[in-house]
Amino acid sequence: xxxxxxxxxxxxxxxxxxxxxxxxxxxxxxxxxxxxxxxxxxxxxxxxxxxxxxxxxxxxxxxxxxxxxxxxxxxxxxxxxxxxxxxxxxxxxxxxxxxxxxxxxxxxxxxxxxxxxxxxxxxxxxxxxxxxxxxxxxxxxxxxxxxxxxxxxxxxxxxxxxxxxxxxxxxxxxxxxxxxxxxxxxxxxxxxxxxxxxxxxxxxxxxxxxxxxxxxxxxxxxxxxxxxxxxxxxxxxxxxx
Numbered sequence: 001x002x003x004x005x006x007x008x009x010x011x012x013x014x015x016x017x018x019x020x021x022x023x024x025x026x027x028x029x030x031x032x033x034x035x036x037x038x039x040x041x042x043x044x045x046x047x048x049x050x051x052x053x054x055x056x057x058x059x060x061x062x063x064x065x066x067x068x069x070x071x072x073x074x075x076x077x078x079x080x081x082x083x084x085x086x087x088x089x090x091x092x093x094x095x096x097x098x099x100x101x102x103x104x105x106x107x108x109x110x111x112x113x114x115x116x117x118x119x120x121x122x123x124x125x126x127x128x129x130x131x132x133x134x135x136x137x138x139x140x141x142x143x144x145x146x147x148x149x150x151x152x153x154x155x156x157x158x159x160x161x162x163x164x165x166x167x168x169x170x171x172x173x174x175x176x177x178x179x180x181x182x183x184x185x186x187x188x189x190x191x192x193x194x195x196x197x198x199x200x201x202x203x204x205x206x207x208x209x210x211x212x213x214x215x216x217x218x219x220x221x222x223x224x225x226x227x228x229x230x231x232x233x234x235x236x237x238x239x240x241x
C-alpha cells in the first residue's frame with residue numbers, strides 16, 4: 001500500500017513482540033493447554049495444537065513444559081480451566097481492534113479489557129462489530145530484494161493461498177491458518193526463510209495513523225497487550241513514525 005512502509009511496520013511489531021518475551025511462555029502454555037483440551041493431544045490430528053507447539057519450540061520452550069501443558073489439557077495432569085473470549089472495539093481514528101483472551105474468570109477479563117479501551121481513547125463494541133474486517137490466515141514476510149518469481153512458484157507449489165508484493169519491495173506469502181507450518185517448512189527447504197511469520201487476523205483494510213494519533217493508539221495497544229488474560233491483539237491500525 002502506498003503511503004507507508006509495510007516492511008518497517010512489520011519490523012516494529014516484531015521488535016515489540018521481542019520486548020514482551022517475558023510473557024510469551026505463559027501465553028503459549030495457556031494456548032497449548034486449551035488446544036489439547038479442545039482437540040486432543042495428538043499433534044498430527046490437532047492442527048491448532050501443532051501450531052501452538054511449533055510456536056513454543058520457536059521460542060525455545062523446554063520440552064517438559066510443552067508436554068505438561070498438553071497433559072493438563074487432556075486431563076492427565078490437574079490444572080486451571082481456561083475459557084476463550086474475544087472482545088471487539090474501536091481505537092483511535094475508528095481503527096478496528098480485536099482482543100483474544102484465555103481466562104479463568106471472564107467477568108474480570110471483560111472488565112479489564114473495557115477499562116483499557118475507555119482509559120486510552122477507544123470504545124469497546126459488541127460481538128461481531130469489527131470481526132468481519134479481518135481474515136484468519138498465516139502470514140510470512142520476506143525482505144525487500146527476495147526473488148519474487150522463484151518465491152511465488154515455491155509458495156504456490158507448497159499450498160500458499162496468495163503472494164503479495166508490497167510497494168516497499170517486501171513480499172508477503174499468505175496461507176490458510178492450519179497450512180502455515182507446512183508452507184513455512186516447504187519454503188525453508190526451498191531456501192526461503194521468512195523474516196517474520198505468524199498466524200494472525202489480517203485486516204482487510206488498514207487505518208493509517210501518524211503523529212499524536214499513532215502515539216495514542218500505541219498506548220491503547222500496549223495497555224491491552226499488557227493484560228494478563230490477553231493472548232493476542234489484532235488491529236487495522238498502521239502506525240507511522
